[in-house]
Amino acid sequence: MICNNTQSAFFLDEPENVRRGRSAIIWSFIFLVFTIIAWDSIEVLIQLLKNYTKGSFTTIESFAFCFSSLAIAFFLIVFLLYAYKFSIWIYYAVKEQNQYTTTELTPLKAVLLGIVLGPFIDAYIFKDLFHKQNATLEKYGIKPAVLPEWIFAFIIVTTFLSIPACLSSLFFPGRLALVVLITVIFASYIKVMQVIIANGRSLQQKRFDDLLDRKVEEILKQRENS
Numbered sequence: 001m002i003c004n005n006t007q008s009a010f011f012l013d014e015p016e017n018v019r020r021g022r023s024a025i026i027w028s029f030i031f032l033v034f035t036i037i038a039w040d041s042i043e044v045l046i047q048l049l050k051n052y053t054k055g056s057f058t059t060i061e062s063f064a065f066c067f068s069s070l071a072i073a074f075f076l077i078v079f080l081l082y083a084y085k086f087s088i089w090i091y092y093a094v095k096e097q098n099q100y101t102t103t104e105l106t107p108l109k110a111v112l113l114g115i116v117l118g119p120f121i122d123a124y125i126f127k128d129l130f131h132k133q134n135a136t137l138e139k140y141g142i143k144p145a146v147l148p149e150w151i152f153a154f155i156i157v158t159t160f161l162s163i164p165a166c167l168s169s170l171f172f173p174g175r176l177a178l179v180v181l182i183t184v185i186f187a188s189y190i191k192v193m194q195v196i197i198a199n200g201r202s203l204q205q206k207r208f209d210d211l212l213d214r215k216v217e218e219i220l221k222q223r224e225n226s
Contacts, residue, residue, distance in 0.1 A: 014201070015200070015201055015204040016092075017089065017092040017093060017096060017197075017200060017204075018197055018200065018201050018204070020085070020088055020089040020092060021089045021093070021193060021196070021197035021200070022197070023085050023089070024082075024085040024086045024088075024089040024193065025190055025193055025194065025197075027078075027081055027082040027085045027086070028082060028086070028186055028189060028190050028193070029190070030078055030082070031078055031079060031082040031186065032182075032183060032186050032187075034071075034074060034075045034078045034079075035075065035179060035182055035183065035186075036179065036183070037071050037075065038071060038072050038075035039175065039179040040068075040071075041067075041068035041069075041071040041072050041075075042068075042072065042175065043172075043175070044064055044065075044068045045065065045068050045069070045072075048061055048064060048065050048068075083115070086114075087111045087114065087115070089193075090107075090110055090111060090114065090122075090125065091107045091108070091110065091111050092107070093129060093196060093197075093200055094106070094107040094110045094125070094129060095107040096200060096203070096204070097129055097132050097133060097136070097200075097203075099207075100132070100136040100203065101132045101135065101136060103128055103129060103132055104124075104125075104128045105125060105128070110125050118159070119155050119156070119158075119159040119185055119189075120156060120159055122155070122189070123152045123153075123155040123156045123159075124152075126152060126155075126192045126196065127152040129196055130147060130152075130192070130195065130196060130199070133196065133199040133200065133203065134199070136203060137199060137202055137203065137206075140206050142202050142206060144199050144202070145194075145195040145198040145199050145202075146195070147191070147192065147195040151188055151191065151192060152192075154188060155185060155188050155189070155192075158181055158184055158185050158188070159181075159185060161177075161181055162178060162181040162182065162185070165177040165178040165181055166178055
């Protein structure tokens, strides 16, 4: 009875970092949507500014200018919220893995270097975390979630390609290439995050099961001695 009640309570409440990870994924999707909106808004502003050199804004153009400016402002806010959600999740994902094995970077270093170097270091953190999770799960006889090995190199290569696209963003093809590359990078992020979250949940479940088994053994021993 004790086991069933405790397990039921556990399955009703997801591990905290699983909830953090899902929140980070949701904000990743929101960020992607606002990235596209901001890209459209920038294109609108460019065209409006070109027209402004020929005269003044019409009422519709003024409205479009204000709407596009607000959209870009909201994009910046969404980016900050996404960065916060992602940083909190990756911090605790690395911290939880350090309960089993030592990761290449400490949780704080993973967050700080991720802020500075972006996808370049995130891909490295993802790869290290994924491999350490897999080794731990296999040690306990648990099948880890599947993730293609090439995806880590793909994130890095795609990020490198975004540099010339960013430098050429004064021209429409450069801006278009940049928004496409950002979309691809974040789609890859979401896929990797889903797998790491699934593995993290499996490890938390294993840890809970071990604690539960020890608790049951303690109760049985107390009953035998009484």
